[in-house]
Amino acid sequence: MKNFWGIVNKVLKHVDIIILVQDARFPEQTENIELEDKAEGKPIIHVLNKSDLTDKKAIEKYKHKYKNCVYLSAKEHTGTSILLQKILEISQGKNSVVGVFGYPNTGKSSIINALKGRKSAKTSPRAGYTKARQLIRINDKIFLMDTPGVLPYMDNDPTKLAMIGSIDLSKTKDPDLAAMQLIDLKKNLICKYYGVKESSPERVLSEIAIKYKKLIKGGKPNMNETAKMLLKDWQKGKIS
Numbered sequence: 001m002k003n004f005w006g007i008v009n010k011v012l013k014h015v016d017i018i019i020l021v022q023d024a025r026f027p028e029q030t031e032n033i034e035l036e037d038k039a040e041g042k043p044i045i046h047v048l049n050k051s052d053l054t055d056k057k058a059i060e061k062y063k064h065k066y067k068n069c070v071y072l073s074a075k076e077h078t079g080t081s082i083l084l085q086k087i088l089e090i091s092q093g094k095n096s097v098v099g100v101f102g103y104p105n106t107g108k109s110s111i112i113n114a115l116k117g118r119k120s121a122k123t124s125p126r127a128g129y130t131k132a133r134q135l136i137r138i139n140d141k142i143f144l145m146d147t148p149g150v151l152p153y154m155d156n157d158p159t160k161l162a163m164i165g166s167i168d169l170s171k172t173k174d175p176d177l178a179a180m181q182l183i184d185l186k187k188n189l190i191c192k193y194y195g196v197k198e199s200s201p202e203r204v205l206s207e208i209a210i211k212y213k214k215l216i217k218g219g220k221p222n223m224n225e226t227a228k229m230l231l232k233d234w235q236k237g238k239i240s
């Protein structure tokens with residue numbers, strides 16, 4: 001994936017407030033410490049997006065962990081007025097430019113559209129979709145800047161990135177490893193969704209393969225194809 005840090009570094013210098021978008025299903029894995037370091041003391045609002053795909057109780061603790069934390073669902077338009085309120089509270093009612101940053105595919109562009117009330121920023125299930133910054137006016141006080149998703153320099157574990165949906169699946173080298181890691185973390189949900197028994201991640205994956213007739217010659221389970229199906233269903237939020 002192209003490295004968009006150049007754009008992000010420039011935008012960081014020009015914004016008053018930072019929104020860091022994290023996936024509510026993986027708040028810690030999508031935290032982006034590198035961005036927080038570069039914020040140089042500017043106020044940060046942690047937005048846990050896609051909260052429609054998770055249990056509110058499971059993310060409750062982040063309200064305590066982060067000074068400013070808002071649960072949001074860009075899809076269902078929940079949490080949007082709380083976020084706008086938070087911005088006004090921090091800017092003390094003055095005009096402000098708010099940069100929207102985060103891992104690829106966490107829903108940055110979708111959040112901007114939800115706040116605006118109509119589609120102004122382009123969105124896609126494919127990670128790495130936004131390729132340039134874009135300034136969008138929300139009201140007479142707030143401007144939002146959409147930015148391309150970026151990964152911390154240290155975060156180059158392709159299995160994790162495939163699992164959290166931050167890299168393009170067609171470029172994932174070992175989808176089976178990513179899928180098994182995801183099964184290990186979310187076994188109950190995944191087994192329920194596909195209607196298979198809970199067992200080892202490898203066993204679960206092969207049972208899904210058999211059930212969905214994803215087989216290679218000789219009738220053996222096609223683990224890679226099954227893994228891609230699972231990761232895609234997960235990224236699309238079908239399994240929740």
Ligand SMILES: Nc1nc2c(ncn2[C@@H]2O[C@H](COP(=O)(O)OP(=O)(O)OP(=O)(O)O)[C@@H](O)[C@H]2O)c(=O)[nH]1
Nearest residue numbers: 074075105106107108109110123124128129130149
């Ligand atoms: N279920 C659910 N899906 C969401 C939500 N917000 C965004 N999505 C989906 O997540 C995918 C990525 O959304 P984008 O808004 O394009 O994400 P982005 O962070 O701008 O992505 P990049 O520009 O690639 O970094 C799309 O398929 C959206 O429909 C949400 O609150 N709930």
Ligand SMILES: [Mg+2]
Nearest residue numbers: 108109129130
């Ligand atoms: Mg985007």
